Amino acid sequence: MKTYILKRLMMILPTMLGITVITFVIIRLAPGDPAAMRIGSGAQGMIRNQQLANEIIEKTRKEFGLDLPIHQQYFRWVGKIATLDFGRSYKDNRPVMDKIWERMPITLQLNIISIILVYLIAIPLGIYSSTHQYSAGDKTLTLGLFILYSLPSFWVATILILFVGGGDYFHWFPITGISSMDADKMSAAAWLWDRIWHLILPVTCLTYGGLAYVSRQMRSGMLETIRQDYIRTARAKGLSEKTVIYKHALRNSLIPIVTLLGFLLPALLGGSVIIESIFTIPGMGALGFEAILSRDYPVVMAISTLAAFLTLIGLLISDICYALVNPTISLEAQ
Amino acid sequence: MATRKLAGYWGIALVALSSLACSLDKSQVMESSTSSNGAVNRATLPDAMQMTGLVKMDEFNDQASTKDAPVQGGQIVVAFSAEPDTLNPLTDNSAVNSYINSYIFSALLRQDPETYEWEGSLAERWIEEDVVIQNDGKKLRGTTTYAGPGEQGDITLRTSAGESVRIARGQVKEVRKRSSFTFFLRRNAKFHDGKPVTAADVKFSYDTIKNETVDAPSLRNYYNDVESCEILDDYTVRITYSKQYWMAREFAGGFAIMPRHIYDPDGLIEKSPEDFGKQFNESQHNRSSVGSGPYQFEKWDTGIQITLTRNDGYFDERRRGHLDRLVFKFISDPVASLQSLKNGDVNFLPSVTAEQFEEETKNPEFLSQFAKAEFYTPSFSYIGWNMRRPPFNDQKVRQAMELGALDRQKYLDVIGYGRGVVVSGFSYYFGPAYDHKLEPQPFDLEKAKQLLLEAGWYDRDGDGLRDKDGKPFRFEYLVSSGPRMRMAPLIKENLRKLGIDMTVRELEWATFLQNVYDRQFDAVALGWAIALEDDPYQIWHTTQIENRGSNHVGFGNADTDRMIEESRTMIDDEERRKIFFELHRIAYEEQPYLFLFTSPNLGIYDKKYRGVKLYKVRPGYDLAEWYLPENGSI
Numbered sequence: 028m029k030t031y032i033l034k035r036l037m038m039i040l041p042t043m044l045g046i047t048v049i050t051f052v053i054i055r056l057a058p059g060d061p062a063a064m065r066i067g068s069g070a071q072g073m074i075r076n077q078q079l080a081n082e083i084i085e086k087t088r089k090e091f092g093l094d095l096p097i098h099q100q101y102f103r104w105v106g107k108i109a110t111l112d113f114g115r116s117y118k119d120n121r122p123v124m125d126k127i128w129e130r131m132p133i134t135l136q137l138n139i140i141s142i143i144l145v146y147l148i149a150i151p152l153g154i155y156s157s158t159h160q161y162s163a164g165d166k167t168l169t170l171g172l173f174i175l176y177s178l179p180s181f182w183v184a185t186i187l188i189l190f191v192g193g194g195d196y197f198h199w200f201p202i203t204g205i206s207s208m209d210a211d212k213m214s215a216a217a218w219l220w221d222r223i224w225h226l227i228l229p230v231t232c233l234t235y236g237g238l239a240y241v242s243r244q245m246r247s248g249m250l251e252t253i254r255q256d257y258i259r260t261a262r263a264k265g266l267s268e269k270t271v272i273y274k275h276a277l278r279n280s281l282i283p284i285v286t287l288l289g290f291l292l293p294a295l296l297g298g299s300v301i302i303e304s305i306f307t308i309p310g311m312g313a314l315g316f317e318a319i320l321s322r323d324y325p326v327v328m329a330i331s332t333l334a335a336f337l338t339l340i341g342l343l344i345s346d347i348c349y350a351l352v353n354p355t356i357s358l359e360a361q
Numbered sequence: 362m363a364t365r366k367l368a369g370y371w372g373i374a375l376v377a378l379s380s381l382a383c384s385l386d387k388s389q390v391m392e393s394s395t396s397s398n399g400a401v402n403r404a405t406l407p408d409a410m411q412m413t414g415l416v417k418m419d420e421f422n423d424q425a426s427t428k429d430a431p432v433q434g435g436q437i438v439v440a441f442s443a444e445p446d447t448l449n450p451l452t453d454n455s456a457v458n459s460y461i462n463s464y465i466f467s468a469l470l471r472q473d474p475e476t477y478e479w480e481g482s483l484a485e486r487w488i489e490e491d492v493v494i495q496n497d498g499k500k501l502r503g504t505t506t507y508a509g510p511g512e513q514g515d516i517t518l519r520t521s522a523g524e525s526v527r528i529a530r531g532q533v534k535e536v537r538k539r540s541s542f543t544f545f546l547r548r549n550a551k552f553h554d555g556k557p558v559t560a561a562d563v564k565f566s567y568d569t570i571k572n573e574t575v576d577a578p579s580l581r582n583y584y585n586d587v588e589s590c591e592i593l594d595d596y597t598v599r600i601t602y603s604k605q606y607w608m609a610r611e612f613a614g615g616f617a618i619m620p621r622h623i624y625d626p627d628g629l630i631e632k633s634p635e636d637f638g639k640q641f642n643e644s645q646h647n648r649s650s651v652g653s654g655p656y657q658f659e660k661w662d663t664g665i666q667i668t669l670t671r672n673d674g675y676f677d678e679r680r681r682g683h684l685d686r687l688v689f690k691f692i693s694d695p696v697a698s699l700q701s702l703k704n705g706d707v708n709f710l711p712s713v714t715a716e717q718f719e720e721e722t723k724n725p726e727f728l729s730q731f732a733k734a735e736f737y738t739p740s741f742s743y744i745g746w747n748m749r750r751p752p753f754n755d756q757k758v759r760q761a762m763e764l765g766a767l768d769r770q771k772y773l774d775v776i777g778y779g780r781g782v783v784v785s786g787f788s789y790y791f792g793p794a795y796d797h798k799l800e801p802q803p804f805d806l807e808k809a810k811q812l813l814l815e816a817g818w819y820d821r822d823g824d825g826l827r828d829k830d831g832k833p834f835r836f837e838y839l840v841s842s843g844p845r846m847r848m849a850p851l852i853k854e855n856l857r858k859l860g861i862d863m864t865v866r867e868l869e870w871a872t873f874l875q876n877v878y879d880r881q882f883d884a885v886a887l888g889w890a891i892a893l894e895d896d897p898y899q900i901w902h903t904t905q906i907e908n909r910g911s912n913h914v915g916f917g918n919a920d921t922d923r924m925i926e927e928s929r930t931m932i933d934d935e936e937r938r939k940i941f942f943e944l945h946r947i948a949y950e951e952q953p954y955l956f957l958f959t960s961p962n963l964g965i966y967d968k969k970y971r972g973v974k975l976y977k978v979r980p981g982y983d984l985a986e987w988y989l990p991e992n993g994s995i
Contacts, residue, residue, distance in 0.1 A: 059871030063878065063909065081909075083578035119446040119453075120576070120643050129663055185696050192697075193704020195724070202697050203706060204665045208438075208688065305694045309664020322871055 032347065039339045044105075046335040047328070051101050054319075054327050061117050061322040062087035091117065091324075104328065113332075114325040116318075123329045126314060131296065133205060134303075134310035138295045140226065141233040149238045150284070153245025158272060160250065168242075176239035184232045184305045191228070200228050203307040229306045233299060244287065248280035255279075282352050289345025293337040416475050416974045421732040429971045429990030433671075436686035437970065437984060440698045440707040444664065444691040447647040450617040451569060452576040460980050461689055462617065464669055464682075465553075466652035469544050469563065469598075470614030474976035474983065477893060479610060482677070483558055483618055483653065484544040488521055489610065492537040492601065493528060501526065502541050539932050540602035542613040548596060550676040552620040553657040558676075560592040565621035567600070568630055574638020583612050605930045607937060608896060623651045655682045655985045666690045683972065683988030702731070702965060709966040711980065714844075718963040719778045732968050735780065735961045736975035736982075739789035739895075742845070742888035743954035744838075744852075748915040752834055753883060757816035759952035763802050765809030765859050766852050766955055773958060776847060781960035786945040787900060790959045791977055792893045793934070794941035799949045801956065809859055820860055827860040835862045836883035841873035845886045878909040885913070893978055897944055898925050901953075916953040 062084045088094045092103055107114060113123040152172070156165045189195075192202035201207070205225045210218055252258065253276055261271045300312040311330065318326035419425035445458035450466050471482040481487060490502040493516060501518055503526070508514030516533060518526045521543070550558040567590040570581055588603040600613040621630075623646055629637035650658050653676070656669035669687045690707060692698040699717050701707040713722075718733060746753035746762065753759055769783040785801045788794035813819070818827040818834055826833040838853075840846055849865045856863045863884075868876065876882055889900065899905060902925050905912035924940050931937035948954070962981055966973065972988045975981050 057872070058875040060875065060878075063874075084909075086578075115643075119647065121648075185694075188694075188697050188700050192700045193706075194700050195703065195727075198704050201706070202704070203690065203692055203701055204662075208666070208668075305697055307665065307690075307692045307694070307697060309662075313664065320869070320871060 028350070032343070035343050035346070039336075039343075042339060043332070043335060047105070047108075047332055048101065050331045050335070051104065051328065052097070054322075054324060055097055055100075057322070059322045060084075061324060062091060062093060108332065113329040116326050117323045118318075118321060118326075123325045126326065127311070127329060127333070130309055130311050130314050133308060134296060134312065136205075137226065137229060137233060137299075137302075137308070137310065141230050141237070142291055142295070144230065144234045145237040145241055146284075148234075149241035150245050152238070153242040154249060154272070154277065156242065156246040157249035157253065172239035172242060175235045178235070180232045180236060180299075181301045181305060183235070184228070184302060187228050187231070188305070201225050202228065205308055229302050229308060232302050232306075241284065241287070244284060245280065248283050249276060252276045252280040282349070285352055286345040286349050289341040289343075289348060290338075292341035292344070293334050296333065296337060416976055418974050419971055420973075420975065421734040422968050422971070422973065423732075424968045425971050431683050431972055431988040432991045433683055433685065433988075435684050435989040436688060437684050437709055437987060438666075438688040438690055438707045439709045439711065439984070440690045440692045440701060442691070442693050442695070442698070442712070445667075448650040448658065448661070448667070449644070449647040450650070450652075451566075451580055451619070452642060452647070454579060457689075461667060461669070462650065462652070463654070463980075464656040464687060464985065465650045465654045465658055466617035466619070467550075467654045468615050468617055469546075470610070472611075472978070474978050475974075477978070479614065481547075483546055483550050483563075484614065485547045487542060487544045487614065489539050490521065490541040490543070491518075491539060492541050493518055493533060494535040494537070495528065495532050496534050497532075501528070505536060505538070537602065537605045540605050540609055541599065542601075542610065543593070543597065543599045544614065546596040546598070547676050550653055551674050552623070552653045553651050553672055553674075554620070554623070555674070556620060556622060558618060558620075558653050559595050560598045561595075562618055562621050563598045564590055564592050565625065565630065566616055566619045569619065569624070569641060570616060572630070572634050572638045572641070574635050574642070576638075576642045580616075587613070605932065607929065607932045618653065620651055620653075655680060656687055659686070664691065680985055682985040684984065687984055699965075702967075703727070708970065709964065711962065711964045711982070713963050713965055715776075715778050715780065715963065718965070722965060730968060731965050732973075734964045734966065734973075734975050736964065737791055737959065737961045737977050738890075738979045738981050739792060739893055739959075739977075740888060740890040741784050741787065741790070741959045742886075742957040744957065745882075745885045745887060745914040745954050746952070747880065747883050747885075747913075748953055749880070750883075751832075752818070752829075752836060755816050756951060757812045758818065759955075760950075761809040761812035761816070761859070762955050763952050764805045764812065766855055767848065767957075768804035768855075769801060769957060771804070772848065772851065773960075777958070777960060780963070781958045784956045784959050785949050786956060787889070787891070787897065787948055787954070788895060788941060788945060789891055789893055792895075794894045794938055794945070796942040796945045799945060806855070806858060813859065825860060826862055833862065834860065835864070838863050838865050839873065839876055839882040839885040840865060840867050841870050841886075842867055845888075848886065877913050880913060880915075890979070894938075894941075896929060897941070898929060901925060901944070901948075914953045916948075916951065921947060 085094070092100055095103070104114075111124075113127075115122055116126060152168060156168055159165045187200075188202045191197045191199040201224060205222060206218070207213075207221050207225075210221055213221060253272075258271060258276055261275050262268075266275075296311055299310075300316045302308070303310045303312040304316070314326065315330045317323070318330065441457050441460075443455070443457055445453060445455050445461060447453045448458065448462060448465070450459065450462040467482050469482060469484040470479050470487070472479050491505040493501045493503070493505060495501070501520075503518040503520040506517045506519070508517070513530075515530050516528045516536065518528060520526070544563070546558060546560060546563070548557075552558060552562075567584070567587075569575055570577055570584055573581075575581075586602050586604045586606060586609075588601045589599075591599045591601075593599055602609045602613070624641060624644060625637060629640060648661055653672075655672055655675045655677075657672045659668040659670045661667045667689045669689075671682045671685050673681075675681045690701075692701060692707070695714055695717065698707065698710055699713060699721060702710050722728075722731070722733065744762075744766070746759050748754055748759075753762075773779065773781050773783060782790055783801045784790050784795075785799045786795060788796075813827060816829075818829045820826060821828050824833065826835070828834060838849060840849055846865075846867055849867075853863045853865065877885055877887070899911045901912060901916055901921060903912065903917040903922050904910070906915050906917070921944065924944055928937050928940040928944075931940070948956075964975075964981075969989060970987045971990050972986045973982065974986060976983075
């Protein structure tokens with residue numbers, strides 16, 4: 028086991044390099060020049076003297092290191108990453124990591140809550156569906172979940188804002204940000220309540236779509252387990268149906284669900300561009316999206332490197348989990 | 362998507378400063394540089410569009426009465442669609458930045474948004490002098506008068522001290538009119554931390570702009586022709602230009618004055634300019650500005666809002682704010698921002714879509730609580746033709762496009778809900794440099810066909826498309842994703858009737874811009890945010906054609922260049938505007954652009970606010986004037 032983990036960890040390095048090379052090249056291939064964009068979008072427009080304008084652009088390019096051949100730029104970047112220096116944002120000259128740290132907790136809050144909710148709701152639903160296979164309840168549930176699954180989140184978000192966000196209909200929930208304006212002056216309890224209040228709509232939008240996927244996984248896993256011999260044995264030896272389902276079948280059918288968690292790690296940090304934009308939540312999704320639009324290479328690279336790293340770690344964790352929950356799987360043999 | 366939107370507004374107090382910087386907003390308006398001064402030529406404007414004169418207070422608010430006296434207190438929450446990157450007024454040139462900074466910082470002068478006259482802000486008074494340079498290199502300052510007519514003969518120079526000197530014509534090498542500005546600072550002006558504003562801070566701000574390492578290249582460009590900025594005493598500064606330029610006053614008096622002790626505590630600017638530049642670019646105060654304006658920075662919740670509080674020590678009592686707090690919220694989604702207004706989280710939306718303004722806000726309940734305001738700021742939209750290559754290198758073809766590509770009036774009436782005006786040139790429609798005698802040509806497909814025929818474009822091979830030199834009339838229309846896409850199908854349809862095939866190429870903003878810079882287009886849809894009276898150099902001079910300049914269509918010749926260059930040195934308003942009128946006429950005939958519209962800003966605000974005036978200069982409002990009436994009732 029230890030050797031396996033060690034091997035996998037060592038594999039991460041070359042994989043990471045490969046991923047960053049590709050990301051680096053792709054983002055550079057996209058048209059658009061951050062140097063030109065930075066001196067003002069009307070840009071050179073502003074500058075009476077064309078020669079001067081170009082000097083400025085050239086100077087900026089030099090400052091950003093964009094004048095070097097692309098492979099040299101890449102090595103420079105990698106060299107800095109090795110010391111965990113992700114550089115400074117082109118847009119506001121702040122260290123990229125500061126910007127990420129500032130936004131990470133917000134995205135984490137949103138995503139952790141919604142993932143927990145997805146599991147809390149979807150697992151019981153999946154169990155119900157499998158134990159009541161083909162019943163009216165199972166069918167309604169399946170239909171309902173698939174309808175939710177197919178509703179685009181930007182649409183649902185807009186509808187929620189229109190109907191429960193005040194104005195012409197109900198004013199039940201706040202629709203922008205994650206705290207009220209004077210939240211910093213509130214007591215701890217009031218602050219918490221205010222935060223929860225703000226998170227309800229975005230979390231709803233992030234959650235409902237995931238229900239169908241996890242509950243279907245749960246349902247099929249459970250159905251498969253129920254057909255196993257040991258379940259029949261359990262029933263035969265006279266255990267109550269409850270014990271059979273919740274003690275024996277559930278544990279075993281959770282294996283695939285547990286391994287799914289590993290894949291969720293990068294999603295936790297990635298953030299949701301659409302939901303964050305609509306609800307004015309300053310998270311990672313919004314940050315990444317803006318960085319791409321403004322060709323803020325250091326930010327784009329930092330976020331994608333982080334996401335790639337987490338994906339690899341996530342994969343490793345899910346493999347390990349798989350071995351842990353099911354000792355019959357031997358990683359060493361692979 | 363929505364994040365590219367910038368509010369597209371400049372501060373009132375810092376009109377000149379802000380206008381130096383530029384940025385493209387969501388509606389893809391390119392910012393041009395200048396804003397202007399001086400009176401308006403009333404005679405040329407239609408009656409309903411008189412520009413000068415007082416702006417009516419609370420024009421859009423039926424609940425306001427003259428009895429509402431201004432009181433201090435309360436706050437306003439304004440929603441913008443984009444957030445500034447920093448709050449540094451010199452290095453960040455986005456529209457939102459300059460708008461918010463117009464409350465935090467002040468400049469030496471400000472332009473009155475109603476009369477367009479310049480008045481002292483940090484400067485209590487100032488004098489403008491001519492500079493006479495003698496053959497021996499000696500420089501003299503004062504007001505010049507000439508012995509002979511037509512600026513001939515000996516020169517008499519009256520200095521500010523009241524002395525008169527007569528200089529023989531033969532001794533004079535050069536006269537630069539109105540190119541020396543001496544500013545006398547107010548003694549009572551203080552920065553938000555209580556330290557006085559002195560001449561050293563003015564000089565520091567100027568030196569910062571001029572510092573090569575400081576990240577303000579586009580701003581710096583405006584100060585290339587400034588010869589010197591000298592401290593005469595603690596409260597007196599003199600800025601001298603090396604060339605005569607009609608906008609010199611605006612630039613000399615228009616930059617934000619930054620506190621030296623905050624932005625350069627160690628005095629690096631002289632000792633080590635390069636280190637200073639780096640330190641300035643990365644200053645922590647880029648996110649917590651300290652200035653001397655009517656409001657001071659309180660906090661910035663990244664991605665959510667910036668809060669300012671009233672500066673009770675503001676030096677100009679007449680312009681001290683009434684509201685305790687100004688909160689600028691950043692909401693990129695238009696549905697969410699309108700909804701926030703309805704539910705009370707936001708009090709003022711400076712810019713909503715035409716649909717929101719017309720359709721989603723018309724119930725009586727809404728109208729009893731909110732005022733809808735329509736106000737113009739200088740800008741226009743256009744379709745630019747690439748004049749370097751066929752088919753648009755032919756004037757007749759471009760003229761045919763004006764007649765047949767789009768029924769502009771109808772488009773405004775139907776799609777724009779009748780708001781806005783069709784324009785025929787590049788000067789601001791409501792400004793002094795626009796010649797209203799030149800009316801846009803009405804839509805006429807037949808005339809357009811005639812012109813195309815004259816240009817040699819007709820269908821020779823019977824495929825339904827006009828052709829010339831063996832090539833069918835096909836071209837690509839470059840447009841960025843967003844509202845301007847709406848026009849594309851209509852134009853395509855009209856052109857098909859003319860036997861022209863237009864393909865639409867819709868691109869994301871950064872890619873779109875790259876194509877414009879690289880001149881990879883036949884036709885391009887864009888807009889300019891301009892000034893009341895603009896210097897045409899940037900958009901129309903031939904030096905701006907190459908190297909990604911703003912003259913992306915490739916307009917101009919030696920004659921127009923000469924006119925543009927001459928206009929820059931003309932400090933006499935009438936004389937200069939004669940040239941601007943002439944340039945307007947040339948552009949009208951040449952049709953480098955299909956000039957489209959100047960559309961109003963559509964804003965909505967809560968009727969509880971009073972003292973609201975909507976101006977015709979950017980950003981169109983000054984929140985320092987807004988207040989909540991005493992009784993608080995609506």
